[in-house]
Amino acid sequence: MRWTAVMLAADLPPGAAAGTTVDGTDLAVWRSASGAVHAWTDRCPHRGMRLSHGFVRGETLACIYHGWRYGTDGACRHIPAHPSLTPPKTIAATDHACREAGGLIWVGGTGEPPVIEHPHPVRSLEVAAPPEAVARAFGAAEGVRVLDLDGRAATLALQPVASAATRIHALCARPDDRLALSRALDARRARAEGDAA
Amino acid sequence: MTIAPADRAAWYPAAPSSAVTEGHATPTVLLGEGVALFRTDGVAAATGADRRALAVTERYDHVWVCPGTPDRALFAIPEAAMPGRRAVPCGSIHVRCSPLRAVENFLDIAHFPFIHTGILGEEPHTEVNRYDVRIDDDLDEVWARNITFHQPQASVSAEGALDVRYEYRVPAPTTAILYKTCPARPAEWDVIAIFVQPVSEETCIAHPWMTMFDDATPHADMVAFQQTIFLQDRSILENQIPARLPLDPGMEVPTQADLTSIAYRRWLKRRGHAHGAQLVAA
Numbered sequence: 001m002r003w004t005a006v007m008l009a010a011d012l013p014p015g016a017a018a019g020t021t022v023d024g025t026d027l028a029v030w031r032s033a034s035g036a037v038h039a040w041t042d043r044c045p046h047r048g049m050r051l052s053h054g055f056v057r058g059e060t061l062a063c064i065y066h067g068w069r070y071g072t073d074g075a076c077r078h079i080p081a082h083p084s085l086t087p088p089k090t091i092a093a094t095d096h097a098c099r100e101a102g103g104l105i106w107v108g109g110t111g112e113p114p115v116i117e118h119p120h121p122v123r124s125l126e127v128a129a130p131p132e133a134v135a136r137a138f139g140a141a142e143g144v145r146v147l148d149l150d151g152r153a154a155t156l157a158l159q160p161v162a163s164a165a166t167r168i169h170a171l172c173a174r175p176d177d178r179l180a181l182s183r184a185l186d187a188r189r190a191r192a193e194g195d196a197a
Numbered sequence: 198m199t200i201a202p203a204d205r206a207a208w209y210p211a212a213p214s215s216a217v218t219e220g221h222a223t224p225t226v227l228l229g230e231g232v233a234l235f236r237t238d239g240v241a242a243a244t245g246a247d248r249r250a251l252a253v254t255e256r257y258d259h260v261w262v263c264p265g266t267p268d269r270a271l272f273a274i275p276e277a278a279m280p281g282r283r284a285v286p287c288g289s290i291h292v293r294c295s296p297l298r299a300v301e302n303f304l305d306i307a308h309f310p311f312i313h314t315g316i317l318g319e320e321p322h323t324e325v326n327r328y329d330v331r332i333d334d335d336l337d338e339v340w341a342r343n344i345t346f347h348q349p350q351a352s353v354s355a356e357g358a359l360d361v362r363y364e365y366r367v368p369a370p371t372t373a374i375l376y377k378t379c380p381a382r383p384a385e386w387d388v389i390a391i392f393v394q395p396v397s398e399e400t401c402i403a404h405p406w407m408t409m410f411d412d413a414t415p416h417a418d419m420v421a422f423q424q425t426i427f428l429q430d431r432s433i434l435e436n437q438i439p440a441r442l443p444l445d446p447g448m449e450v451p452t453q454a455d456l457t458s459i460a461y462r463r464w465l466k467r468r469g470h471a472h473g474a475q476l477v478a479a
Contacts, residue, residue: 026438045450048437065433066454067311067323080323081307081454091450 001097002143003109005157005169008121009100012037017061019052021161022108027096028052029105032059038072039107041094045076051093061093103171104157114144118155122170122181129192131158134166137192138185149184152177200228203469205265207370208272210392210404212260213286217241226396227264228472234260257406258286259392272338272368276388277408285416287405287423289394294434295473296371296393296401297442297465302430303373303391304365304457306346312429315349322347325454332464339367339464341457352387353414353422355380365457370470371395382410389423398473399440403427441475 006020006029017030019042026042028051036059042050044063053064060069060077068091069078076091099106102116127134131142135158139147144157152172159167168189172181209227212234217223223234231246241260243251252263254271261271277284292299302308307325309318328344344363351361364376364386371393376386387409394402405423443449444466451459465474 043438045448046452047449048439048443049433050436050438053432053436064311066307067320079452080310080320081325082452083324085452 001108001110003106003113004159005104006107006159007105008124008169009103009105010121012105015056017052017054017056019050023160024162027107030056030061032056032072034059036072037098037100037105039096039098040074044068045091104169116155116171118171118173120172120175122172122178124167124169125185125189127166127168127189127192128164129166130164131160131166133195134158134192137188137195149181152181154181201469201471204228204472206268208261208263208267209371210259210394211243211262213289213404214255214258214260217260227262228395229397232262258284259404281410282408283411285407285419287420290403290427292403292431292434293400295399295441296395297473298434298437299393299401299403300371300373301442301458301461302434304461306344307454312433313426317348319349327453330456330460332460339460341365352380353418354411367461370465379410385410395472439475441473443475
């Protein structure tokens with residue numbers, strides 16, 4: 001299984017939760033107080049609320065709706081409406097493989113995520129076009145590619161979101177290049193969305 | 198889309214009375230079908246998409262429509278006629294969710310500390326004590342009784358936190374009524390209802406309505422209080438998966454605090470109510 005980059009690690013501080021989508025599967029990605037990252041199916045087993053709207057307390061993610069708290073293994077630890085109850089082991093969020101490496105958060109793979117040479121995060125952006133069209137417009141490949149954008153070295157990691165939506169996570173070699181690279185990405189996004197339209 | 202016979206035979210709110218005026222048609226949507234509302238010499242009327250006249254009744258500051266042949270009269274709220282009470286229509290809130298999800302959320306108390314924080318609940322007062330729920334076969338209604346909950350600001354007029362008593366009643370598939378401790382008159386109930394207009398299976402309009410003993414609070418403040426609560430709920434209702442209410446447990450895990458919701462789902466299933474429901478366990 002190949003790893004998919006879903007966000008820049010810098011965009012998910014400790015205590016944060018965020019929603020994302022990989023190939024149509026909605027995920028809640030969160031970082032505990034100690035800094036570990038986790039990716040779960042974006043749905044609380046209780047009443048179907050998106051866990052990405054939840055809140056982090058220590059090493060648990062709580063659903064915003066009724067405060068059910070889940071530990072880092074996905075198992076439900078606490079049900080506030082019944083504080084003295086030990087939740088049955090069958091109540092659990094669905095856990096997906098998740099790693100932080102090279103300034104990115106990766107989900108769904110096995111083995112080690114790809115090595116990223118460029119240390120400086122530029123930004124993430126969403127393009128309303130399928131991954132093939134985005135790869136063409138950016139001169140990138142599906143997955144991860146190091147390339148030269150208008151004379152500046154960058155790494156682009158592509159995240160297939162849906163049939164006509166792709167996210168790009170960009171990092172670069174030199175911090176001074178970030179503004180120019182951000183503009184170069186915008187120009188190519190317009191091209192990719194024009195091609196797809 | 199075909200609509201189940203039981204869904205056609207029920208009463209639904211179609212508009213606040215104030216929105217239906219003499220001299221012109223007010224268009225709206227019920228169960229995915231266009232409806233036109235009229236008022237002639239003070240009397241409300243409705244036609245369906247094929248200009249067929251629909252059954253209409255006007256009660257509780259709203260115009261109610263039955264899209265088929267009604268199998269019963271509109272439910273009664275006897276408190277509405279009590280002297281000294283004040284009826285408070287609280288506006289209309291469009292929500293991108295199943296009408297049944299909106300009703301179920303209204304029946305739920307366990308979310309108060311997390312969604313209505315500092316108003317209807319707050320940590321660490323999260324425990325939901327055991328309460329009584331039953332489907333009343335004679336009335337064909339769901340009732341929940343003997344509910345108590347700690348509330349920091351139970352209503353606009355409440356002074357400080359209270360242990361509030363609740364009863365819930367579901368008299369129609371998209372209507373729920375809450376009877377709640379009246380801070381001004383402990384022997385009486387404040388009555389807060391949610392009249393949910395089913396626009397489609399995944400969109401609805403919530404029309405909150407109240408009748409209370411409160412001569413002092415300005416109407417605008419009472420409406421603002423309810424709007425705050427319902428807008429907080431909307432952030433949940435538009436983010437539940439699946440969008441339609443599963444009538445079979447399927448992938449959802451209820452607990453003892455969800456007994457009202459369990460009875461509501463069972464009652465809908467028994468009535469054959471399908472609109473806004475997910476009938477196949479996913």
